[in-house]
Every structure is written in structure tokens, then in C-alpha cells.
Amino acid sequence: MSKTIGIIGGGNMGRAIMAGLIKAQLYPADAVLVYDLNPAALTTLQTELGVQPMNSAAELVATADVVVIAVKPQVIDRVLTPLRASFRAEQLLISIAAGVTLAHLGTVLDPKLKLVRVMPNTPALVGAGMAGVAVNSQVTAAEQATVLAIFNSFGRAQLVPEDLIDAVVGLSGSGPAYVYLFLEALADGAVAEGMPRQLAYEFAAQTVYGAAKMVLSTEEHPGVLKDMVCSPGGTTIAAVEVLEEHAFRGIVMAAVHAATEKNRQLG
Numbered sequence: 001m002s003k004t005i006g007i008i009g010g011g012n013m014g015r016a017i018m019a020g021l022i023k024a025q026l027y028p029a030d031a032v033l034v035y036d037l038n039p040a041a042l043t044t045l046q047t048e049l050g051v052q053p054m055n056s057a058a059e060l061v062a063t064a065d066v067v068v069i070a071v072k073p074q075v076i077d078r079v080l081t082p083l084r085a086s087f088r089a090e091q092l093l094i095s096i097a098a099g100v101t102l103a104h105l106g107t108v109l110d111p112k113l114k115l116v117r118v119m120p121n122t123p124a125l126v127g128a129g130m131a132g133v134a135v136n137s138q139v140t141a142a143e144q145a146t147v148l149a150i151f152n153s154f155g156r157a158q159l160v161p162e163d164l165i166d167a168v169v170g171l172s173g174s175g176p177a178y179v180y181l182f183l184e185a186l187a188d189g190a191v192a193e194g195m196p197r198q199l200a201y202e203f204a205a206q207t208v209y210g211a212a213k214m215v216l217s218t219e220e221h222p223g224v225l226k227d228m229v230c231s232p233g234g235t236t237i238a239a240v241e242v243l244e245e246h247a248f249r250g251i252v253m254a255a256v257h258a259a260t261e262k263n264r265q266l267g
């Protein structure tokens with residue numbers, strides 16, 4: 001594994017990656033370098049995670065073997081342009097910015113650099129992330145394996161053709177937010193039936209977690225697992241009927257489509 005990894009942008013996703021890497025013990029905390037424009041954020045990250053703050057993005061690029069750029073798509077060009085001459089040919093540059101293509105990174109920097117586009121998600125923070133990874137032609141098979149090892153260390157990662165990254169955003173990148181809405185609604189339903197709120201969140205979260213684990217562990221079709229819950233003439237099928245009447249699946253599909261489309265537009 002590379003000796004040091006540097007993250008430019010220590011916000012929600014940058015922090016989740018740093019915490020995930022350290023918890024997985026892929027890098028010791030002092031081999032994780034960070035630069036953020038906000039000095040207070042930098043101090044908090046140093047105190048809470050033990051990572052090494054850098055004085056500038058240029059210092060980070062000069063020091064790190066692998067660089068992750070975790071700033072908003074709207075500012076990425078402004079951050080990368082002054083660093084153009086600082087990147088080294090052997091360095092891996094990983095962008096997690098929504099909508100920013102490998103071709104665009106090549107234009108802003110140099111297409112001869114080893115460029116990687118990853119779409120992770122915030123559950124990386126607790127070792128349960130999902131990431132889609134696309135690489136440019138300069139990245140060797142061994143380097144692909146390095147990137148996958150980084151993102152597998154705090155969850156799961158899959159190499160995908162770059163044109164699938166938009167759908168990855170719509171599904172797993174933005175997906176945790178849809179699940180939180182669903183979870184909140186599940187709990188609200190039980191609160192309406194008299195359950196204390198904290199208890200309702202525990203029941204809701206464990207139910208979503210358990211159902212997801214069933215899909216991953218059994219590899220059964222989700223429809224088969226749904227049928228196992230629906231006793232004939234029972235409670236579940238009565239609820240499923242309500243969800244179908246309100247086009248639950250159609251709405252979720254439309255949400256995935258909206259995020260996918262927005263990602264295309266950001267590019």
C-alpha cells in the first residue's frame with residue numbers, strides 16, 4: 001500500500017474517507033494528510049482523527065503518494081489549476097467530485113497523469129461504504145488494485161466503466177439520503193402508533209440494516225425475500241398494497257433517475 005494518502009477537502013465525504021481508512025488500519029493516522037481551506041475544520045480533524053494537517057494543497061500534493069480531491073464540483077477547477085505543475089507522473093489522483101469526468105480532469109491537469117474517478121458514499125465513516133471506481137488509461141492493473149483496496153477497506157468497491165458513474169451517484173452516492181428519509185418515515189409511522197421516538201429509530205434502523213444484510217448474504221432476489229415476509233392474508237401484504245397504490249417503486253426509481261441526471265448536468 002502507498003505510504004501516505006492526502007485528502008484535499010475535509011468536509012462530510014473527505015472526513016468519512018479519512019475515518020474509514022484509519023478505522024480499517026490501512027494507513028496509520030499520521031500517514032493521512034489533509035488540507036482544507038477552513039482552518040477550524042483542519043484543527044478539528046487533527047484533534048478528532050489524528051490526521052496530519054498541511055499548510056496548503058501544494059504542500060499536500062508534494063508530500064502524498066495518493067491524493068484524493070474531495071471538494072465540491074463547483075470549486076474543483078479553482079483548486080486543481082494552480083496545482084497543475086505539482087502533480088507527479090507516478091502519483092495517483094483520485095477525484096470524488098460529482099459530475100467531474102476523467103476527460104475534464106485531464107484537461108484541467110494533464111491526461112498523462114494517473115487519474116481516477118470514484119463515487120463513494122458517507123457510510124464509509126462506519127466501514128460500510130459503497131464506491132464505484134473508474135480509471136484512465138495511465139492507471140496500471142496494480143494501481144487499480146490499490147484504489148480498490150483503499151475503498152474496499154471501509155466497505156465495498158467495484159470497478160465500473162466511466163459511463164456508469166452517473167448511475168452510481170443516483171444509486172449509492174446519493175442513496176443513503178433516500179434511505180434516511182425512508183427510515184425517518186418508518187419511525188414516524190410507529191411514533192404515530194404510540195412508540196417512543198428513540199425506540200422507533202432503533203427498530204427502523206435495525207430493520208433496514210437486517211433487510212440489506214439479507215440481500216447481501218443470501219444473494220436471493222429481493223422479491224423472493226419480500227415474499228418470505230408476506231404471509232397470505234397477513235399484515236405485510238396489506239402494507240405492500242398501500243405502497244403499490246402510491247407508486248412507491250416508481251417514485252424511488254424517479255429519484256434515482258433525478259440524481260443521475262443531475263450528475264450528468266454537473267459534468
Ligand SMILES: NC(=O)C1=CN([C@@H]2O[C@H](COP(=O)(O)OP(=O)(O)OC[C@H]3O[C@@H](n4cnc5c(N)ncnc54)[C@H](O)[C@@H]3O)[C@@H](O)[C@H]2O)C=CC1
Nearest residue numbers: 009010011012013036037038070071072073096097098120
Ligand atoms: N457528501 C456525500 O455524500 C458525497 C460527496 N461526494 C463528493 O465529495 C465532494 C465533497 O462533498 P462534501 O464532503 O459533501 O462537501 P463539504 O462541503 O462537506 O466539504 C467540502 C470541503 O471542501 C473544503 N474546501 C472548499 N474549498 C477548498 C479549497 N479551495 N481547498 C481546500 N478545501 C476546500 C470546504 O471547506 C469543505 O470542508 C463533492 O465533490 C461531492 O460531489 C461524493 C460522494 C458522496
Ligand SMILES: O=C(O)[C@@H]1CCC=N1
Nearest residue numbers: 097098169173174175
Ligand atoms: O449531493 C451530492 O451532490 C453529493 C454527490 C453524491 C452524494 N452527495
